[in-house]
Amino acid sequence: MLKGKAFKFGGGISTDHITPGRLAHLRSDLPKLAKHVLEDADPTFASRVKKGDFVVAGSNFGLGSSREHAPLVIKMSGVSAVLAKSVARIFFRNAINLGLPVLTCDTDGINDGDELEVDLAGGTVNDISNGKKLTFGKLPDVMLKILGEGGLLPYIQKHGDFKL
Amino acid sequence: MGKTLAEKILTQKSAGDACAGDIVISRVDLAFVQDTTGPLTVRQFQAGKFERLADPERTALFFDHAAPSPNRQLSNDHQLLRQFAKDMGCLKYDVGSGVCHQIVAEALAKPGDVVVGSDSHTVTAGALGAFATGMGSSDVAIIFALGKTWLRVPESIRVNITGRFKTNVGAKDLVLYLIGSIGADGATYKALEFGGKGLKNLTMSDRFTVANMAVEAGAKVGLFPSDEVTQAYLKAQGRGKDFQPLAADKDANYEKTIDIDLGRLEPMVAKPHQVDNVARAKELKGTKIQQVFIGTCTNGRLEDLAIAAAILKGKKHHPDTRLVVAPASPKVLLEAIAAGYIKTLLEAGAVILPPGCGACLGLHQGILGDGEACLSTANRNFKGRMGNPEAFIYLASPATAATSAVTGEITDPGEVS
Numbered sequence: 001m002l003k004g005k006a007f008k009f010g011g012g013i014s015t016d017h018i019t020p021g022r023l024a025h026l027r028s029d030l031p032k033l034a035k036h037v038l039e040d041a042d043p044t045f046a047s048r049v050k051k052g053d054f055v056v057a058g059s060n061f062g063l064g065s066s067r068e069h070a071p072l073v074i075k076m077s078g079v080s081a082v083l084a085k086s087v088a089r090i091f092f093r094n095a096i097n098l099g100l101p102v103l104t105c106d107t108d109g110i111n112d113g114d115e116l117e118v119d120l121a122g123g124t125v126n127d128i129s130n131g132k133k134l135t136f137g138k139l140p141d142v143m144l145k146i147l148g149e150g151g152l153l154p155y156i157q158k159h160g161d162f163k164l
Numbered sequence: 165m166g167k168t169l170a171e172k173i174l175t176q177k178s179a180g181d182a183c184a185g186d187i188v189i190s191r192v193d194l195a196f197v198q199d200t201t202g203p204l205t206v207r208q209f210q211a212g213k214f215e216r217l218a219d220p221e222r223t224a225l226f227f228d229h230a231a232p233s234p235n236r237q238l239s240n241d242h243q244l245l246r247q248f249a250k251d252m253g254c255l256k257y258d259v260g261s262g263v264c265h266q267i268v269a270e271a272l273a274k275p276g277d278v279v280v281g282s283d284s285h286t287v288t289a290g291a292l293g294a295f296a297t298g299m300g301s302s303d304v305a306i307i308f309a310l311g312k313t314w315l316r317v318p319e320s321i322r323v324n325i326t327g328r329f330k331t332n333v334g335a336k337d338l339v340l341y342l343i344g345s346i347g348a349d350g351a352t353y354k355a356l357e358f359g360g361k362g363l364k365n366l367t368m369s370d371r372f373t374v375a376n377m378a379v380e381a382g383a384k385v386g387l388f389p390s391d392e393v394t395q396a397y398l399k400a401q402g403r404g405k406d407f408q409p410l411a412a413d414k415d416a417n418y419e420k421t422i423d424i425d426l427g428r429l430e431p432m433v434a435k436p437h438q439v440d441n442v443a444r445a446k447e448l449k450g451t452k453i454q455q456v457f458i459g460t461c462t463n464g465r466l467e468d469l470a471i472a473a474a475i476l477k478g479k480k481h482h483p484d485t486r487l488v489v490a491p492a493s494p495k496v497l498l499e500a501i502a503a504g505y506i507k508t509l510l511e512a513g514a515v516i517l518p519p520g521c522g523a524c525l526g527l528h529q530g531i532l533g534d535g536e537a538c539l540s541t542a543n544r545n546f547k548g549r550m551g552n553p554e555a556f557i558y559l560a561s562p563a564t565a566a567t568s569a570v571t572g573e574i575t576d577p578g579e580v581s
Contacts, residue, residue: 012348012438016546020553021525024200024229025237028244040548060349063382064546065525066284068204068300089353089384090284094300142187142314152302153212162189162314 001119002080004052006127008112009041011058015065015091017041019073027069034076051078054118056110058084061102062091071095071102081118083107083125083136096143097152105136166413168320169387170355173295173410177278184319184417193277193294195307196224198264199231200527201282201300203241206248208305217252218311224255224272226264231520233259234528262493262519265289265461268296269372270495274398274406275390280307285461285543287378291371292398293390293410298379318355318384321346322418325362327427332577334471335370336463336541336561338424339377340432344442345422352382354419357412359389362426368397369467376462377543380439431576433539434559437547445564445576454536456481456569457550458562459490459517460524463541466499468562473505475566475577476512482572488530490517512569526551539568 017040019033026033038045038055055061055074061084062070071094074082081101085108095102101120110116114129125134139147142164149155156162167175171182178188197205202225217223225245230238242259249256257267264281265288273279275293279286282304289296299313307313323342343350356378358371366374371388378386388394390410398407431445458464458472469491481487489509491497497519500506506516515530517523523530524542531551532538538550538557545557558574567577 014544014546016526016544016548020548020551021200021229021527022531022548022551024525024527025235027200028203028237028241040553060352060382063348064284064544066282066286066298066300067201068282068302072204086349086352088349088382090298090300093303097300097302140187140316142316152306153208156306156310157212161310162312164187164189164314 001117002052003117004054004080006054006056006110006112006114006116007045007049008110009055009057011060012063013041013057013061014063015067015070018070019067030072030076033069034073037073037077046077049077049079052080053078054116055079055082056107058107059086061087063088066090068094068098071098071100075100096147099147099151101147103136105134109134165417166415168355168416168418169293169357169389169410169412170295170318170320170385172412173276173278174315174317176276182317184317186317188315188317189312190278190315191312192280192307194222194272194279195304196226196264196268197282197304198226198229199241199245200229202245204301205282205305205308206244208302209308212305212309214309217254217308220252220254223308224257225249226257226267227259227261228263229521229525229527231259231518231522260494260518263461263464263521265376266464266492270401270493275394275408275410280304280313284379285376287383287386288372288376288461290378290386291368291375291388292394293388295385297385318353319419320355320357321351322421323356323358324421324423325358325360325366325426327362327425328365329426329429332563333429333431334561334563335366335373337429337432338426339374340434340442340559341429342424343377343381343440344432346381348380348438348440349382351378354383356381356383356386358387359412364393365426367467368393369465372465373462380543431561431564431578433564433574434545436545436556436558439545439559445560445574448574451574452537453485453539453568453573455486455488455530455532455538456565457488457523457530457538457540457542458565459492460521460542461492462543463562464490464492464496466496468541469500469505470503471562472566473508475563476570477508479512479570481513481569485569485572487512487514487569488517488523489514490523491519493519523550525549539565539574541565
């Protein structure tokens with residue numbers, strides 16, 4: 001069971017909001033880069049987020065670039081899962097490859113600052129602050145297998161190949 | 165039931181029959197990274213303790229986002245990539261070689277290939293009939309090592325093209341119109357497949373522009389059939405032998421069909437801060453712009469510079485508007501010099517940047533000031549994209565961009581010429 005606070009964002013949060021090109025020089029210094037996570041969407045996020053918290057967003061989260069640094073700095077900030085109405089393709093794949101769960105559900109009922117409990121196996125989100133319960137879509141099997149090993153690299157190291 | 169182009173290519177590259185919705189393990193014919201995604205790819209490859217590449221001849225490293233490097237950190241990243249290329253014996257396109265997608269188009273991708281790059285605009289090569297898609301550093305590190313990847317065979321949306329562009333209207337207007345119609349997530353996880361009688365009126369340069377922006381509608385790939393236009397292009401690149409005809413079956417199954425008559429399109433502009441926030445250029449008349457940027461993998465080709473030069477011939481850019489031009493490759497630059505376009509652009513007051521990506525993603529060269537607006541021929545106008553979250557980016561065609569550079573405000577090229 002994952003527990004933490006919701007940080008609510010709107011729709012159309014791009015990889016440029018998460019980790020913009022002007023910070024490309026920090027991509028080999030990840031702790032420094034992570035201090036700027038989601039800076040162009042909410043400059044206070046990086047200083048407020050705590051281990052276990054959730055990024056909760058509208059539709060098409062993570063659109064744009066293939067930069068894996070986007071889910072990487074979100075994971076490094078302590079976020080335990082991203083909840084969004086929908087997720088852009090490359091971001092989705094990158095997040096799972098890094099072992100960061102991305103869950104699609106109707107996030108409209110979740111407010112900024114709500115305390116959430118997420119049951120990854122059961123597929124439910126419990127909003128403790130307002131008593132609402134949500135279900136999220138099951139990940140495709142192939143992604144569940146990769147996520148189950150903690151990401152793509154550990155998956156390939158264990159199996160030596162794609163065993164899907 | 166017949167097959168879409170996506171199904172056809174993935175059937176050929178995977179064991180068995182690939183149908184929309186299937187998960188397949190596909191061979192990858194060309195894998196590449198650029199200098200801002202490559203270092204993480206190299207580190208993931210090394211963390212996986214892989215010792216060699218599956219196919220060094222079909223593995224490429226591009227130095228284009230920071231070309232040349234503006235700072236010490238990126239220079240060090242370049243060193244890491246150079247050493248990796250040396251150790252692994254793969255293809256290396258160092259600083260000065262141009263934008264990765266342009267080089268992939270000119271020299272590397274061919275019809276029927278599966279191409280994966282750690283750059284979202286890898287979809288550009290879909291114009292050649294290649295299943296070309298962007299992935300992150302980890303996925304590409306594994307492709308470097310194993311020569312294959314997993315893919316969900318996408319459902320396809322057919323875009324049925326008819327007619328012919330009016331004067332001052334082009335491929336950028338077509339793709340902005342399409343994205344405006346279906347939305348920035350209108351094709352998420354899907355293939356956009358272009359077809360129809362009007363396709364013969366789209367040059368290869370037009371097709372690259374359209375395929376390039378498929379990802380701005382969320383698409384996994386933007387596929388064009390490989391036809392006589394493709395053949396002529398490959399022949400002109402000295403790659404005639406890379407041609408094979410390729411088209412979707414007539415009875416292929418599409419999720420839906422979108423009809424677009426090229427003759428009905430008008431100059432379009434995407435407003436800040438989303439690519440699907442599209443309006444007709446006319447509607448934005450009077451919007452002042454402090455910079456015009458012509459270039460990128462979307463519109464930095466010879467044909468784009470020709471359009472800009474024709475409009476700017478004998479004119480100067482507006483005193484309150486800077487004009488920045490970045491040809492997509494050295495080949496484009498050389499041909500533009502030979503054709504006199506560069507002279508024309510310089511005489512119009514343009515800054516000519518080296519071939520590369522820096523300005524488009526706000527890494528360096530042409531970064532905007534607070535409150536400034538830029539009219540750009542690039543593919544993205546996200547907040548912060550050109551180096552400043554307090555700036556505003558509008559996207560348009562080279563014709564609209566060049567015209568607006570003269571007037572200093574967003575201008576439909578038809579209203580001037």
